[in-house]
Amino acid sequence: MNARPGRGRVVAPLLIVAASLAGLAGVLAIAGYDPVLALGALWRGSLGSFDAFASGTLVRATPLILIALGFALALRGGMLNIGAEGQFLAGAMAAAWLGVHLAGWPSLLAIPATWVVAFAAGLIWVVVPVVLRVRYGVLEVISTLLLNFVAEALVSFMVQGPLQERSGIYPQSDPIADAARLPLLPGTRLHLGIVLAILLAAALWFYFSRTLGGFRLLAVGTGPRAAAITGRIDVTRTAALALLVSGGIAGLAGAAEVGGVAYALYPNLSPGYGFTAIAVALLARLHPGAIIVTGVLFGALETGAGAMQRDAGIPAVIVYVVEAVIILALLLADARRTARSPAVAGAA
Amino acid sequence: MTDGIELLAGFLAAAVRVATPLLLAATGETISERGGVINLGIEGSMLAGALAAAIGSSAGGPWSGLAAALIAGATLAAVFALVSVHAGADQIIAGTAITLGAVGLTGAVYRAYYGTAGAGLSIPTLAPVEVPVLAEIPLLGAALFAQPLTTYFAVALVPATWWYLFRTRGGLALRAAGESADGARAAGVRVRATRTLAVVAGGALAGLAGATLVLAQVGTFSERMTAGRGFIAIAIVVLGRWHPGGVLVAALFFGAATALQFVFQASGTAVPYQLFLMLPYVLALLGLAGAVGRVRAPRDLGRPERAS
Numbered sequence A: 001m002n003a004r005p006g007r008g009r010v011v012a013p014l015l016i017v018a019a020s021l022a023g024l025a026g027v028l029a030i031a032g033y034d035p036v037l038a039l040g041a042l043w044r045g046s047l048g049s050f051d052a053f054a055s056g057t058l059v060r061a062t063p064l065i066l067i068a069l070g071f072a073l074a075l076r077g078g079m080l081n082i083g084a085e086g087q088f089l090a091g092a093m094a095a096a097w098l099g100v101h102l103a104g105w106p107s108l109l110a111i112p113a114t115w116v117v118a119f120a121a122g123l124i125w126v127v128v129p130v131v132l133r134v135r136y137g138v139l140e141v142i143s144t145l146l147l148n149f150v151a152e153a154l155v156s157f158m159v160q161g162p163l164q165e166r167s168g169i170y171p172q173s174d175p176i177a178d179a180a181r182l183p184l185l186p187g188t189r190l191h192l193g194i195v196l197a198i199l200l201a202a203a204l205w206f207y208f209s210r211t212l213g214g215f216r217l218l219a220v221g222t223g224p225r226a227a228a229i230t231g232r233i234d235v236t237r238t239a240a241l242a243l244l245v246s247g248g249i250a251g252l253a254g255a256a257e258v259g260g261v262a263y264a265l266y267p268n269l270s271p272g273y274g275f276t277a278i279a280v281a282l283l284a285r286l287h288p289g290a291i292i293v294t295g296v297l298f299g300a301l302e303t304g305a306g307a308m309q310r311d312a313g314i315p316a317v318i319v320y321v322v323e324a325v326i327i328l329a330l331l332l333a334d335a336r337r338t339a340r341s342p343a344v345a346g347a348a
Numbered sequence B: 001m002t003d004g005i006e007l008l009a010g011f012l013a014a015a016v017r018v019a020t021p022l023l024l025a026a027t028g029e030t031i032s033e034r035g036g037v038i039n040l041g042i043e044g045s046m047l048a049g050a051l052a053a054a055i056g057s058s059a060g061g062p063w064s065g066l067a068a069a070l071i072a073g074a075t076l077a078a079v080f081a082l083v084s085v086h087a088g089a090d091q092i093i094a095g096t097a098i099t100l101g102a103v104g105l106t107g108a109v110y111r112a113y114y115g116t117a118g119a120g121l122s123i124p125t126l127a128p129v130e131v132p133v134l135a136e137i138p139l140l141g142a143a144l145f146a147q148p149l150t151t152y153f154a155v156a157l158v159p160a161t162w163w164y165l166f167r168t169r170g171g172l173a174l175r176a177a178g179e180s181a182d183g184a185r186a187a188g189v190r191v192r193a194t195r196t197l198a199v200v201a202g203g204a205l206a207g208l209a210g211a212t213l214v215l216a217q218v219g220t221f222s223e224r225m226t227a228g229r230g231f232i233a234i235a236i237v238v239l240g241r242w243h244p245g246g247v248l249v250a251a252l253f254f255g256a257a258t259a260l261q262f263v264f265q266a267s268g269t270a271v272p273y274q275l276f277l278m279l280p281y282v283l284a285l286l287g288l289a290g291a292v293g294r295v296r297a298p299r300d301l302g303r304p305e306r307a308s
Helices: A007-030 A035-044 A050-076 A084-100 A107-136 A140-160 A193-210 A212-222 A224-229 A235-262 A273-283 A288-312 A318-337 B002-034 B042-060 B062-086 B091-114 B141-145 B149-167 B169-179 B181-186 B191-218 B229-239 B244-267 B273-291
Strands: none
Touching (some): A007 A035, A007 A318, A035 A288, A050 A193, A050 A212, A050 A235, A050 A273, A084 A107, A084 A235, A084 A273, A107 A235, A107 B273, A140 B273, A193 A212, A193 A235, A193 A288, A212 A224, A224 A235, A273 A288, A273 B091, A288 A318, B002 B042, B002 B141, B002 B191, B002 B244, B042 B091, B042 B191, B042 B229, B062 B191, B149 B191, B149 B244, B169 B181, B169 B191, B181 B191, B191 B229, B229 B244, B229 B273, B244 B273
């Protein structure tokens, strides 16, 4: 999963995406929809105009890229973080809680402050899975998944309790202060979060490929026993840290969503970003630069699906089927190439 | 005083009712994991089973619903088996993808069938079947002997699964495949075929679990209605130590934990209901922390069979 991208590693994902879209068109045709109308709407709603691209696709891509970067970081260390949904919500709660109270602050301080608390909240949300994994050997996959539902219930509690807006009618928080809102690209809804995502991708690329720490992480993820035998790598600590930071990054995505799009906390803030991001990261082969590309691709797919629902009456949730098919096809393509070591297996 | 007893009897009945889908899904996952395959896609199988049950039941009554759910759950599990058992791909990621796909598929089919508003469906449901005399027992009668047939089936499945796993050749081969794929193959077990069957059976039971959710508990379908019950079932398998009897106890425990919220709602306490929503998940986490270390997973759980 970590080798240098050869031609086959780039071509296969492209083919899979193209085939999946063709398959979608076929299924829609069989189900009695007009596939040309549907795919046309998909295109117009996502990449067909600058406005759709900037205000729709890129805005949707921002949390996907951020969460996928975190997922890639953890998986490089051999840890599967499939509970990003909960960490995202933890970050969103923290950002909204602080953002409401920042009226009068300079944006230059307010925005970083929300990012810091959101990162911390996302990280804290992973502390329990990390402790359970390290001390009791509980598979982090199950614990992070379970915590997603705890986070959902907590958001629901917050917006009907401590964080509910002043009138006490709607299940949402007060709007955050102007100071905590991310600047927009003039004339669009594209917010500063995309810059954060790109900078983080660059930083992770540098970390993965140019630093000793990145090399250690890779060693832990691909051959934990070999890494331990060298005596210079604390395997448990490295993997745990990767999982924690990946949670923090998902929290950051929550802050970007609250500060750049939602301006408040409410339930259903995430339409499944945490799961789509898995497809984003896997399709990019965990490469930070490629994650930007695949993040934009899935951002386009999901934004376009909204247009498809409006214009052609096709339920937008159908994109999750496309995403699932892409992941499964990738797994099949990879499995044929190599019998990869089960770095993520084991533990109970 | 009689009020208290009635409340308790109602609580116990609710606990068993809520435990039924968890028990079915967890028993299926026990079979699958005993064979060495962890299937996170059972959440998806459950969801697909729930929708299939709703559609099948409105078309041809509850029994059609059950059959449709069985097929839907098994089909998704078969796709999962193709990717994870036959191609040897990562089971966790494959299972997550199956669940993601099921969310999309059920959502799309549901909206296509019933419109985006998702008008409240009224579907024929499974009525409780009272066991004569026994159902009259105070306190426990309603909980144990006035349940839908699916509950009796789920409970009967526990000794049957135990018998199969520990007293038959097929069960021995299955457990061998889960403990050591290489060893099992050396002993002549067809590991992939064995694992595939186990996974598909597990998926069918998960589909049935989704059906009981719709036909015997909620009475309608809504998007993402399984809400992580499949994942809780996976935790139940760990808590039950991969043993059908242990799984029964753990499932009942979770049924009780979930049913607690009905009692508290009925008694009108000021505790926010969201805390009760959290309870099963938090208990699952605590239980996992307590259980692991004292229990041992099948040794080759999560490991694909290496190509020979």
